[in-house]
Amino acid sequence: MAAIALRRVRQAAATPGQVAAALAIAAFLLLFLVLPVATVAYVAFTERGTGAFTLVNFLDFARTELFVRSFLNSLYVATMAVVLASLFAVPLATLTSRYEFPGAGLVRLLGFLPLVMPPFVGAVAMQMIFGRSGTINLLLEDHFDINIPFMEGLNGVVLVQAVHYFPFILVNLSTSLANIDRSMEEAAQNLGSSGLRLFRRIVLPLAMPGYLAGAALVFVKVFDDLATPLLLNVKDMLAPQAYLRVTSIGIADPMGYVIALVLILVSVAAMAVPSFLTRGRDYATTQRGGGGLTRARLGPAGLAIAYPLVGLILALVLAPHLGLALLSFATVWSYSPLPDAFTLAHYARVFGESSLYIQNTLLYATLAGGIDVVIGTAIAYLVLRTRLPGRRWLDLGASAALAVPGVVLGIGYLRCFYGVTLPGGRPLASLWIMIVIALAVRRLPYALRACHAALMQVSASLEEAAENLGATKARTVRRVVVPLMAGGILAGFVTSFATAAVELSATLMLVQSNSDAPIAYGLYVFMQSAAGRGPGAALGVITVLLVAACTVASHAVIRHGERLRGKES
Numbered sequence: 001m002a003a004i005a006l007r008r009v010r011q012a013a014a015t016p017g018q019v020a021a022a023l024a025i026a027a028f029l030l031l032f033l034v035l036p037v038a039t040v041a042y043v044a045f046t047e048r049g050t051g052a053f054t055l056v057n058f059l060d061f062a063r064t065e066l067f068v069r070s071f072l073n074s075l076y077v078a079t080m081a082v083v084l085a086s087l088f089a090v091p092l093a094t095l096t097s098r099y100e101f102p103g104a105g106l107v108r109l110l111g112f113l114p115l116v117m118p119p120f121v122g123a124v125a126m127q128m129i130f131g132r133s134g135t136i137n138l139l140l141e142d143h144f145d146i147n148i149p150f151m152e153g154l155n156g157v158v159l160v161q162a163v164h165y166f167p168f169i170l171v172n173l174s175t176s177l178a179n180i181d182r183s184m185e186e187a188a189q190n191l192g193s194s195g196l197r198l199f200r201r202i203v204l205p206l207a208m209p210g211y212l213a214g215a216a217l218v219f220v221k222v223f224d225d226l227a228t229p230l231l232l233n234v235k236d237m238l239a240p241q242a243y244l245r246v247t248s249i250g251i252a253d254p255m256g257y258v259i260a261l262v263l264i265l266v267s268v269a270a271m272a273v274p275s276f277l278t279r280g281r282d283y284a285t286t287q288r289g290g291g292g293l294t295r296a297r298l299g300p301a302g303l304a305i306a307y308p309l310v311g312l313i314l315a316l317v318l319a320p321h322l323g324l325a326l327l328s329f330a331t332v333w334s335y336s337p338l339p340d341a342f343t344l345a346h347y348a349r350v351f352g353e354s355s356l357y358i359q360n361t362l363l364y365a366t367l368a369g370g371i372d373v374v375i376g377t378a379i380a381y382l383v384l385r386t387r388l389p390g391r392r393w394l395d396l397g398a399s400a401a402l403a404v405p406g407v408v409l410g411i412g413y414l415r416c417f418y419g420v421t422l423p424g425g426r427p428l429a430s431l432w433i434m435i436v437i438a439l440a441v442r443r444l445p446y447a448l449r450a451c452h453a454a455l456m457q458v459s460a461s462l463e464e465a466a467e468n469l470g471a472t473k474a475r476t477v478r479r480v481v482v483p484l485m486a487g488g489i490l491a492g493f494v495t496s497f498a499t500a501a502v503e504l505s506a507t508l509m510l511v512q513s514n515s516d517a518p519i520a521y522g523l524y525v526f527m528q529s530a531a532g533r534g535p536g537a538a539l540g541v542i543t544v545l546l547v548a549a550c551t552v553a554s555h556a557v558i559r560h561g562e563r564l565r566g567k568e569s
Helices: 016-044 056-063 065-098 104-111 119-130 135-144 153-178 182-190 195-206 208-224 227-231 238-248 254-278 300-317 319-329 345-353 355-385 391-403 406-417 432-456 460-468 473-484 486-500 505-510 519-526 533-568
Strands: none
Touching: 016 254, 016 355, 016 391, 016 406, 016 432, 016 473, 056 065, 056 254, 065 104, 065 153, 065 195, 065 208, 065 238, 065 254, 065 300, 104 153, 104 300, 119 135, 119 153, 119 227, 119 319, 119 519, 119 533, 153 208, 153 227, 153 300, 153 319, 195 208, 208 238, 208 254, 208 406, 227 238, 227 519, 238 254, 238 406, 238 505, 254 391, 254 406, 300 319, 319 345, 319 533, 345 355, 345 533, 355 391, 355 432, 355 473, 355 486, 355 519, 355 533, 391 432, 406 432, 406 505, 432 486, 432 505, 460 473, 473 486, 486 533, 505 519, 519 533
């Protein structure tokens, strides 16, 4: 077995250029992340008119039945979405990580497909399949005279969100399960434990850190989501209430800011839960990756159970993709299990009338991804290669954007920058560049983690060798470090690009005209009416293909980098 030696990377004193870069990044984060969030908090604690500190706004929140109900509904939806997502993810993760069977690779691939579709797009598609007049219920009424309210009210939001976000639990739990030393299971089996008891008492507890990380992410995503409840006409949840207060009453109304602050606090608390629950407990095993043992092969009896179970789960979670594809080609699809006829007219309309949405998305997502990898590379270098005081705060500040809901960031931008007028009288917040900045801030944590991981695998001795040969620090970074990080930088860019392309919460707050709108906004507008759902579905298919292509490209880049590192070693 080859030994891997890890040594502490030598960190040098920061150069004036690096100090300037750190100050520029700090200014960017302060202006476009800290200031908007701080403004939201300030207004929430401020009495309207006088500007005095007050808790009255929070008392009004607690006394208003609509807001209390919205808060409880959001907690219910997020919690039940985690429960339902777990019912999808745990069996798939267990089967694909612990057992080998024909088609296991395909199951792993299909399990990640829901992530390439924005949840609010999937909501409309799922209504066509599981709604009161959808395919499933029409068939149930014809054959059994029953109608099941899959998509009614809060339960519809739970179903859509669980179907879309369960891969977050799947990927984290699969990784944890794959890293468990299987000899521990053998020891438990020798002591008489087997089956569900073995899984419940040994396997699942050891994989708990991965499960909790995925569950917390699902909870935060669902709790903060704006568009899916709105498209399902569920308005008594916190994120829709924050949006409706600001858009209907105005940015001066303090109650929208109170709701926004509650969203932030719950998100931060949820992200902290995994660390709290696993604190002081040891989940380490003596050998990583199953102790070198191969996956167990399922026998005929196991396959007889596994295939129907996997098939049922995949049929459910892939239903939105099928529904969206059918809707995009349907002439009429109403009160019938399948469309009456098919047409390409919706795609012709999208490419004819909505090409600007696509152009704007490509521009915004490209700029946002570029900003993210530049800042992410700079922060990673400052943290790993210098002794600059406060460098950890840059990392923490950039990562904190993950806990700030898009609707909150949008509200903060409107409050901070709408009053800043440019020559000609146009508010700063109405410029399309503010959408780009919001997208960049929202997706910065993804690019930062990719760049950080890439730089950790670049040996500092290569930089030292270049500097010993006379290269300046800047030239070394440009000619040595960045090329060696290229795979991670590209993966970070693709991840930021793909997720920014379907971001709606922040853009819904900031788009001022159709000419500045990206795809996500266009999808939302189309899906508001029955007549627009066909073109909206066509635009949704284009979006899914775009995100899927970016995801495949990202994985290809990562695998290529791993192969290159394997050859070098």
